[in-house]
Amino acid sequence: MKQFLSVCSWNWSLRTFVLFLSVSLALSVSSPTFAASSNSSVQSQEILLQQQQELEGELDRVNARLNEIRRQLRELHQIPVSQQTDEQRQTQATLQDEEVVTLEEMSIVSTRILKRPEGLTLSSTPQSETDSQPTRTMKESMESLPGVVLRQANGPRDFSISIRGSGVKTAFAIRDIKVYEDGFQQTQSDGLSRLDIQDPWFMRSTEVIRGAASSLYDNYALGGMVHFRTRRGSDIQGVEGFFSGGSYGYNKQAVALGTQYKNLDVSIFASNAAENGFIHHSGYNTQTLNFNFRFTIDDKQNLYVKAMTNWLDTNVPTRLTKSQFNKNDRQAGTGTDARDQARLDRRTIIGLMYERQLTPNLILTTEGDYDVKDINQYFNQITDNVNTNWKHYTDLRHTGHISGMPLNSYLGFFINNMEQEGQSFQNLNDGQGTRGTLIQNNRGTIRNIGGRFREELTFLPNWTVAAGLGFEQSIVSIQTINYTNGVVSSRPSTTKTYYNWAPEMSLTWKPRAGYRHWIRGSTGYGIPQFSNLTRNPLTGLPGSNFDLKPQKNVNVEFGHEAQLHHTFNVQLVGFWIFFRDEIISQNISGGNTASVNADSSEYRGVEVSADWRPIPGWQFHGAYTHIDAKYINFTDRYLVNGVATDVKQDGNDVPNVPSDVLNLKAMYDDAKNDWGAWIESNYYNSYFLNNGNTVGIPSYWVLNLNLHKTFTFNNDWVRFAKFFFEVNNIADKTYAASGQVVSDATPDANKQLFFAGYGRAFYGGVTIGIF
Secondary structure (H helix, E strand, O other), X not given: OHHHHHHHHHHHHHHHHHHHHHHHHHHHHOHHHHHHHHOOOOOOHHHHHHHHHHHHHHHHHHHHHHHHHHHHHHHHHOOOHHHOOHHHHHHHHHHHHHHHHHHHHEEEEOOEEEEOOOOOEEEEOXXXXXXXXXXXXXXXXXOOOOOEEEEEOOOOOOEEEEEOOEOOOOOOOEOOOEEEEOOEEOOOOOOOEOHHHOOHHHEEEEEEEEOOOHHHHOOOOOOEEEEEEEOOHHHHOEEEEXXXXXXXXXXXXEEEEEEEEOOEEEEEEEEEEEEOOOOOOOOEEEEEEEEEXXXXXXXXXXXXXXXEEEEEEEEOOOOEOHHHHHHOOOOOOOOHHHHOOEEEEEEXXXXXXXXXXXXXXXXXXXXXXXXXXXXXXXXXXXXXXEEEEEEEEEEEEEEEEEOXXXXXXXXXXXXXXXXXXXXXXXXXXXXXXXXXXXXXXXXXXXXXXXXXXXXXXEEEOOEEEEEEEEEEEEEEEEEEEEEEOOEEEEOOEEEEEEEXXXXXXXXXXXXXXXXEEEEEEEEEEEOOOHHHHOEOOOOOOEOOOOOOOOEEEEEEEEEEXXXXXXXXXXXXXXXXXXXXXXXXXXXXXXXXXXXXXXXXXXXXXXXXXXXXXXXXXXXXXXXXXXEXXXXXXXEEEEEEOOEEEEEEOOOOEOOOOOOEEEEEEEEEEEOOOOEEEEEEEEEEOOEEOOOOOOOEEOOEEEEEEXXXXXXXXXXXXXXXXXXXXXXXXXXXXXXXXXXXXXXXXXXXXXXXXXXXXXXXEEEEEEEEEEO
């Protein structure tokens, strides 16, 4: 009966929403007519058409300029650096800067240009972050972004991402933040993303939108959005091979093939990486494939196919207690070897995106993805899960005018469905990860359907107001069978329906070129995931937690960007975030994690970044983030001597939220001789890891150094060779690179807190361009 009601609810909601969407689309498509008729008394149709032609001409000129920049850069790259004149080297540097500035402001779609949403806090990494340091993990290339913190989880490239304090109430993977690659969504319908599938050597850049953004990116965008962009075929134009190695048995081999020919751009990447591991029982090997096919069908249609997959086989240590860490920070931790802790995970994503220009001012984009995750993980319990996920998105973007004022409109619709089949077994602790008695069977589905719209109106020169609204209905169905000593003990099941709205509004002022000021109010929401709902809230053992509520937040921010001098740029953002029913996941012991709602909490902070290039070749960059996160109203509930006990945590710091993070980087690049170097410093202040604020992670400084050199060849076989050498943690500092939220049900002395950061490590390698 519950399933019947669920289906009826789903079908009713689908019909209602399709009707709403059809009316909205009709209004959107007819908006040019409406705008013209409503303004007929002020401006004639001929004037509006003239303005439209002028804007289209401006877009064509910008697009033509970008193509010209890229053509000139390709020609300059073909000239060996030793044969370039000073004027050519200066021209190349100028063109590269101009390309970066233009691309940061615009999104290029075929021959059309779409401005990114107004009123957002956006930062991005330049291609040099992965070009001069082909990093092992995405952390190394994202540390320079303000407000963004990455922490080691349970795999070689598995890092949690924190934006303004969101996304850190988990011991693994990424939560409360949406992740995309080349426009395709990487976050599954239950909110989980993992960086296992992102190989840094494949990347061109990383973009981050900071602050709640569910009106743009729907469910789980409480902290914002991360968008990885891979290198295109036009960036490769041939074949590249990559070989690197270093400390602790690290080695990596990779290849890239890419070309751009007429209307076709193709890139293919493959990599294999392995390491013995810095911490005992943390060795791994992982293979990644990434395929991109972009085809311009004609001047009005584009097709993009993307396929990516990752195989991972990794041992996983146990987080250390404070005394274990102080005694030997590289030990595997209690019970690791007995359980033979490990992950054998596979993930594959295949997506297709089609774009069509319906009218000169209206663009349709539709996307379909198939995303499957197959995991086998060996911890206190051995869990096997298969998640198949279908996702669909359709968007309309329109540029026009209303009463003579430029108006950009956006309307989108999405629907996705994810299924889970899982089972948990007792780990026999025989050192081989042998499955014992069955503990739980579970099966579930998550179905999301929703829509969003956004309007951006430039009501005065240099002044833009933006307003958006998102809506989503989520239906979560779970059926579980729990076993005690191999005998069925309970069959808890539920079907939950969640309705979430996400309004957003911003005001932007651009007084002159290089200056931007904005104020923004936005919202985010995230429904509970399978693992939140299928674990007992007191013990963290397989069970049920069906009363858990969705979490929501409101983000208010004031931002300023300024080019104070042609060599000096700064960004300053202040924010205040209000959480309601924040989901706090706390480790009880081993891999047992329980989730509870904190009634209300607040995060206040500031983000500062600066870039200074005083003389040619030299660049100084800094990024600083401060966050003060407090529980306002939260009654924690945990076991004390086996008895469920309520404890008030009002006024305490929210755990695992970094209070101060500083990144400083000094770089020098000799364009004449094509070599460079940089030195980088990262500082993390201390912060608490439990709700009672009795234990925390110590503060630390880490220094890194890099040298790189490029040789260019003028023959038919080898085009270039890019060498790099890097020293991480120069001072061999012992530090805790990450912590997890730990329940106060466990005594402080027994709390499993830390993964140690790498000691001093040396890495080197070469990228060779051939053919």
